[in-house]
Amino acid sequence: MIPGLGRITGLDPAEPYFQGMSELVRLDPSDAEFVDVIHTDGKGIFFLGMSVFGYGMSQPCGHLDFYPNNGKEQPGCDITQSPLVPLTLIRDGLEEASRVLVACNHVRAIKLFIDSINGQCPYIAHQCPSYQHFLSGKCFDCKPGSGSCALMGYHSETSPGLENEISPQVRLHGNIGNKFFTTTGREFPFCHRLYRINLELANPPTAENWVQGFLKASLHSSAGVIHLDLTPSGDMKLEHGSTYSMVISHPADLGGNIKKVELNWEYDMNVLEPRTLCLFWCNDHLYVKSIGVDELELPGRGKRDTQFNSRLCAKNKRSYADISNRGKGVFVDICQYNSTPDKIS
Known part of the structure; x- marks a missing residue:
């Protein structure tokens, strides 16, 4: 509803009440000239006999949609396999430990974006039909102008094919609906x-x-x-x-x-x-x-x-x-x- 916005970065946009809904009520590529999205918590869970949504939307909703670690569950966020919460409580206090316990995967999108601002390691992501295709090396190229790769995070606008493009909107429109995959580490700095x-x-x-x-x-x-x-x-x-x-x-x-x-x-x-x-x-x-x-x-x-x-x-x-x-x-x-x-x- 606000015309002329240059860019919106979606940090794991919410799934409940938004996924599958009309573009009028959720984030979509028409909301700004450039919409980039980092998905980190799209995994649904089964709890007490009920199917529960992940906090984040798995549906592509930007010009560039990034799915680190398949966009579902992030390394280091499985509290059943590590003493994650007690260590965080000691190191970072009650507030951060609460976030880890409740929304570790969801909050990871924020941390990845922060890490991308001044980090020397580029978050290179690859456009691929699936995460398994990506892990098996079937989408491992980054040719200029091909749209086969993009930069996740703060520097996303400088992705190959977008920088110095005569009409970047043409290139952006061609990426709508595509998924870009990468992998990250368990802790800061997350970029690998x-x-x-x-x-x-x-x-x-x-x-x-x-x-x-x-x-x-x-x-x-x-x-x-x-x-x-x-x-x-x-x-x-x-x-x-x-x-x-x-x-x-x-x-x-x-x-x-x-x-x-x-x-x-x-x-x-x-x-x-x-x-x-x-x-x-x-x-x-x-x-x-x-x-x-x-x-x-x-x-x-x-x-x-x-x-x-x-x-x-x-x-x-x-x-x-x-x-x-x-x-x-x-x-x-x-x-x-x-x-x-x-x-x-």
């Missing part, structure tokens, strides 16, 4: 860098068709070392001869140029699944041909490229690494010199 790990598995005759287990990786570059859990949601089924991609976040920026990756593998036996039992008659090794690491930077910022690509291969005479259960494989930047066919020792 995004890494896409591409795992190419070998398939020697001695390998099982598939194995399942847990993967962790250490990435080494001239800027330092970071440790990543590649299976944070539990064990993963891996078929030899296939390639897998996953997006993992970390607060550190390695600046590309990955020199070495150490990959740790642990086979997972489940007594409830007889096919996973691996005692004397099966091979629990994982055979890995190469590991690729991609890291994004926003286009046009400084002298850096928009995407760093590193492909690393096993440091041995074969063209793959044979990683035993609870063992480690080492991969280095020698792929261009290691192009011989798979060999069996």
Whole structure:
């Protein structure tokens, strides 16, 4: 009802009484020249036999709609799995502890926006059909003018495709209804860098068709070392001869140029699944041909490229690494010199 507004930022706009309602009574793209929205509490809960809404709206309602961590439940807000409220009570007082207890996910949108104002880490989010597509690395690009990525938070108006655009409204209109996904950390500073790990598995005759287990990786570059859990949601089924991609976040920026990756593998036996039992008659090794690491930077910022690509291969005479259960494989930047066919020792 107020014409001429330049921008409205919706910090987890309320769901009850607003979601699914007419644009006349809720936030929508026509309310300002630029409407950006951060969704953090769109998960409904089931309590005492009743379905209860999340505090925040899951419905897209802006020109750019951001869904950190899928926009439903935020890292560090599950009070059943951590002493979150007592620690907050001691550190920040009763008022903040009450917010954490009642509306930790809902309030996180405010904290993410504050963190984005002066932080050196950009909240890069990717336009994707679903959060699972995003986590599997299917939407990992940030090409200028494509609308494939955007900046969440205070600097959202400088997103690629909007800055220095002759008619930014045309670009904004094309994004209406799209969802932009990213991941964040558990505590301040919340912003994380995004890494896409591409795992190419070998398939020697001695390998099982598939194995399942847990993967962790250490990435080494001239800027330092970071440790990543590649299976944070539990064990993963891996078929030899296939390639897998996953997006993992970390607060550190390695600046590309990955020199070495150490990959740790642990086979997972489940007594409830007889096919996973691996005692004397099966091979629990994982055979890995190469590991690729991609890291994004926003286009046009400084002298850096928009995407760093590193492909690393096993440091041995074969063209793959044979990683035993609870063992480690080492991969280095020698792929261009290691192009011989798979060999069996």
